[in-house]
Amino acid sequence: MTLFSIVRKEFFYRSHITIVAIAAVAIAVAALIATAGLLRLFDASTESIISKKEKEVADQTEQLQEEYRKIGTSMGFNILVLPKDQDLADLYANDFATKTMPDWYIDTLAHSKIATIQHLLPLLQQKVVWPEQKRTVLAVGTMGEVKIASAETKKPMRDNVASGTIYLGYELHNSIGCKKGSFVKFMGRQFTVAGCYPMKGTKDDITLWINLKQAQEMFGKKGLLNGILALECQCAMAKPDQVRAEIGAILPNTQIVEFASQALTRAETRSKAADYAKAALLSEKTSRASLRHEKEKYFFLVLPLLIGTCVVFIGVLSYVNARQRRTEFGILRAIGFSAGRVAALVNVRSLLIGVIGSIAGAVCGFCALIVLAMRTRVGVWSLVDIAEVVFAIVLAPVCTMVCGWLGAMPVLGEDPAEIVKGE
């Protein structure tokens, strides 16, 4: 006969209260393990979603970029034909070419069998002071598009600028306060305003367009051009280098630059596609993180409540058990059990309940996670942290012992003589 024999026998004798106490511990431990597993499942699911999303986004980005590239390509790109001796640094510094070339170049190009260009626009650009308005403007003389003999007839992209008419950039018409149909004076000549352009945010806003012949006269550059704009070159058929080579062969005294805005537009478009994809990914991540936070908040509210209830319940059960055993404690004291030995009976019982309950809880929690893992097709081990389970299994008996002790303390503290005498 040992102390443990007494505990064991009493354990089964009061089986109802024992089972309820074990169940309370098991529920607390199972809830702890299952909750941690659920959060881990959520994280795993988030990782999987994000990873899938990342792949989708990467694919979509690539596809978008390809589509934009194709769209950009089909949109064509612009080529600026310049005199061969034009210093490009000057061009970019002055916003116009300082060197000139004969205006028959345009006819040569238009009557060639060039296949890669759709539209030609001869230009005579110059930065001049608009004496009447006392401001510097970029004046462009142009005659509208010149048809390429070998090309299919297409709708011109730029209208012809008739003699005596003027088109004004946003900053110019806005500051002067004129509109279509108004009259303005430019370098001593009167022009009818044929068009006012909306704001573009480029140097076009301080540009005015007049007839090429008039410009040649006004700038003293009769029969000369300083640029030919080849618009919407079809790079579906030819790349910029091929266009450059073809034009170079026809007009050997020229040089060709790709008009930057188109290239940039394409790059920006592609970049925007990537940015859009990144933003979508970030939004998904943020949304998942927020959802996790909500879940955490919920779990961390419910879990302590549940565990707290179990703890209080175990304490109450222990008190009830101790009350039932009051006489027993008295008689044990009378037959020679010290207070410590009687307390040991209570503690060993609580320990036993804690150990059995925590193992049962761990098994239940684990089973719940197995079911969850099977349903969500996630590896069950990814939902379980062994250290956490061990912690729960160790902590539960300790907590049960403390609760058991606190619950039994009022009875254990009673004078055995009073109990025996009372009986």
Added chain:
Amino acid sequence: MLLLENVTKTFIGPTKRIEVLRNLSFEIKANDFISIRGESGCGKSTLMLLASGLMRPDSGTVALNGKDLYGFSDKDLTSIRSAEIGFVFQELLLLPYLTVRENILAASIPDKTSKPNRDAETETDRLLDRFAMSKRSGHYPSKLSTGEKQRVAFARALLNGPKVLFADEPTGNLDPDNAVKICGYFDEFVKDGGTVVLVTHDKNVAARATKRFALSDGKLINVKDNGIFPSS
């Protein structure tokens, strides 16, 4: 052997303080068979608990073999109680989830906690034989008669070979035949050199003692052949 000197014990009742024992002095010598009678609530059980080291007096001393019983630590006092003193109560106080044999053996646990005590087991078997309970050794208290339960309680009290046996109304719930049997066990215990302190209402049971006392008004009175409580 056991000497109570100027022992006082007071309880606080619902309306007033009740002085159950007042400057009571009393000596229990080895091999005495003492009976104490008295009206209900006169303090018989209190005196017994006090003398057996279960209840500390408000004042006075209880000395066992010259040493103040309440001067010992709880652990030592428990140990002394376990080795030197046995109890038999009116309410039989057996543990319901232990068999007859286990109930008797439980008294050996305070000394031998980690391993079963072979000597105790042998002694238990001997006591079961002596109290004619061998055939009932595997039964639980709920299956026993009151007389059988009292015999088990008696056996349990004797397991550790106590020198003094305290019994509080040991025959209170028994029929006359069983009461006689139990009294016979007390006689045997005294014959074997033991000391018995018996608290009882029963005049006949009290009459078996060699020293008979009556407790009245907190004082112990030596009673000779004719009792001072004719009504009891």
